[in-house]
Amino acid sequence: MAEETMILTERQGRVAVIRLNRPKALNALCDQLMEELGQALRGFDADPEVAAIVLTGSDRAFAAGADIKEMQSRSFPAVYLDDFIGKRWEAVTYVQKPVIAAVAGFALGGGCELAMMCDLIIAADNAKFGQPEINLGVIPGAGGTQRLTRAVGKAKAMDLVLTGRMMDAAEAERAGLVARIVPLAEVVAEAVKLGEKLGTLSAPALAMAKEAVNRAFETTLAEGVKFERRAFQSLFSTEDQKEGMAAFAEKRPAVFRNR
Ligand code: CAA
Numbered sequence: 001m002a003e004e005t006m007i008l009t010e011r012q013g014r015v016a017v018i019r020l021n022r023p024k025a026l027n028a029l030c031d032q033l034m035e036e037l038g039q040a041l042r043g044f045d046a047d048p049e050v051a052a053i054v055l056t057g058s059d060r061a062f063a064a065g066a067d068i069k070e071m072q073s074r075s076f077p078a079v080y081l082d083d084f085i086g087k088r089w090e091a092v093t094y095v096q097k098p099v100i101a102a103v104a105g106f107a108l109g110g111g112c113e114l115a116m117m118c119d120l121i122i123a124a125d126n127a128k129f130g131q132p133e134i135n136l137g138v139i140p141g142a143g144g145t146q147r148l149t150r151a152v153g154k155a156k157a158m159d160l161v162l163t164g165r166m167m168d169a170a171e172a173e174r175a176g177l178v179a180r181i182v183p184l185a186e187v188v189a190e191a192v193k194l195g196e197k198l199g200t201l202s203a204p205a206l207a208m209a210k211e212a213v214n215r216a217f218e219t220t221l222a223e224g225v226k227f228e229r230r231a232f233q234s235l236f237s238t239e240d241q242k243e244g245m246a247a248f249a250e251k252r253p254a255v256f257r258n259r
Pocket of ligand 1: 026029085111133140144
């Protein structure tokens with residue numbers, strides 16, 4: 001018999017909200033949940049009615065990591081041949097639309113890594129981030145040693161990855177991991193509000209802006225600047241560029257049509 005679905009989705013205007021919903025396991029990211037998450041992300045990315053995606057969990061946990069009980073008995077050949085923590089986990093990194101993580105409670109291990117794959121993190125004041133894998137005799141396996149280091153620098157990344165300690169929302173904001181902290185009760189609404197704002201902008205420009213910022217993690221400064229320049233120039237082929245600049249000159253709001 002099929003298990004219950006582990007994510008909930010809803011639309012709030014042009015924003016799709018995906019809620020991880022496995023409360024008994026603090027949203028531990030098992031195979032089924034990641035499969036469902038990937039499908040939802042691909043579906044909303046392809047839906048022209050959706051401008052942005054908010055990914056969230058519960059008040060208690062965004063996600064407490066990969067499912068330890070599910071993976072504990074796996075062997076190296078099994079995880080290797082299954083590409084465990086491979087493509088299935090990276091679905092969010094292939095989404096072209098903005099993806100905002102609204103993080104409350106625990107974002108640990110794979111939960112922290114999933115949040116870091118999103119474009120930006122809005123944290124509730126009760127959020128706790130960490131990479132506790134070292135306590136399990138392993139290391140982060142979904143980009144934690146890489147994305148965390150790029151986000152917060154070597155000193156704090158080493159501190160977190162080697163000790164497994166958690167950092168609270170204030171520390172995560174100071175360190176540059178999260179974009180904003182808001183009261184717990186407002187975290188999803190704030191993320192949706194941001195998504196709605198993004199929905200009024202030019203979708204091709206937003207997608208290229210994402211691509212260009214992400215390129216900063218992948219390449220040298222000179223190559224990144226060249227990439228940015230070409231992307232900037234290419235946007236002069238869009239109607240939205242003509243509209244955006246005409247609207248400025250005519251002192252009226254722009255109406256972007258995503259082309
Ligand atoms: N996997 C499976 N089950 C988990 C889980 C996880 N990652 N995290 C929590 N749960 C389960 C618990 O086993 C418990 O289930 P039962 O009630 O059936 O015993 C339930 O969720 C509630 O958890 P706790 O009773 O432990 O709640 P707590 O408030 O006392 O502690 C916590 C909360 C500190 C988050 C603690 O649950 C914890 O340390 N969880 C594990 C965190 C972790 O190590 N994450 C990394 C996983 S490895 C990984 O993610 C690899 C990677 O890089 C992708």
